[in-house]
């Protein structure tokens with residue numbers, strides 16, 4: 001009996017640690033706009049996704065940046081989104097700490113990062129800050145984030161479920177196959 005209690009305790013501590021490790025280090029301090037408050041009707045940020053079956057990986061194509069900066073870009077022309085398009089941004093030391101996972105758009109909200117095949121309605125978007133070179137800390141933060149999202153949404157990590165935005169995003173400086181292999185190892 002004692003052993004069972006001990007095992008249960010170890011499990012709870014481990015689970016708490018795992019959840020903690022996947023928590024973004026910054027939270028959106030912004031107010032999530034309601035439909036009536038939104039400027040752009042084509043970006044339904046007020047709506048929650050019905051399904052989450054994909055994770056789309058992007059890069060910012062800028063040398064630095066962070067959630068606030070990209071939110072400003074995305075709210076302007078030509079994007080015209082109601083807020084940042086990505087759900088998470090992983091900073092690279094320029095504009096935010098190296099390897100920090102910042103919370104962008106509300107995780108449950110329909111995204112504005114990949115309209116192809118209506119992926120915004122069924123995916124989470126994660127963006128690595130950088131042009132084509134990403135730091136080891138960014139890559140390991142990405143692996144942790146992807147593993148956490150796969151667990152949360154019961155997504156089996158594969159080349160079909162963890163995908164690039166398109167051929168040049170993220171740049172080939174990120175070996176996504178290798179990242180997926182690491183996520184698989186992590187989840188077991």
Ligand SMILES: [Zn+2]
Nearest residue numbers: 058059165169
């Ligand atoms: Zn992209």
